[in-house]
Amino acid sequence: MSGLQELRAAGLVIYRCVATEIQYLLMQASYADHHWTPPKGHVDPGESDLETALRETQEEAGLSRNDFTLIDSFKKELKYEVRGKPKTVIYWLAELNNGSKEVTLSEEHQEYRWLPLAEASSLAKFPEMISTLEESEEFIKKYKQK
Structure with missing residues (x-):
């Protein structure tokens, strides 16, 4: 271990189906480069990744656990660097009810947008x-065929 504290975050890729179109919720940060991402945030001590994803979605988008169906068979782990520190972000997939x-x-x-x-x-x-x-x-299209 290099002594660098790894940053860890978790969130949900939330989608909805409008007619035949799959749309994703992206939110624009109100700071720095105003980047667009699904709701996500840093894992608090003693919190699981999934608990973080659910809490952050509630805090950032106002969507509670009852507002969506979690598809826990889809989980994606992203690894990249932020200001020279390694960061891991875990995303689950969720369909807006x-x-x-x-x-x-x-x-x-x-700002937020629902986008194809x-x-x-x-x-x-x-x-x-x-x-x-x-x-x-790809996962949603296969999932919807079931």
Whole structure:
């Protein structure tokens, strides 16, 4: 171990189906480079990754556990560096139960959008996030065929 404290975060890739289109919830940060991501945040001491993902989704998007169906057979781990420190982000997939449910932003975000894969990928920018969205799309299409 290099002595660098690894940063750890968790969140949910939330989607909804509108007619035949799969749309993903992306939220724009109200700080730094105003990047777009699904709801996520840092894991607090004593908290599991999934507990963090659920808490952060509630805090950042106003969506509680009753607002979506967690698809826990899809879990994606992203690893990258932030300001020279290794970071791991775990995402689960979740389907919004009520497609017209209102998202309520915290002060951490300034805007949100429901977007199909191509638009979501162009806003997401980071290769790891784009591949997570692409894998989510493939998984949802197979999942929906069941």
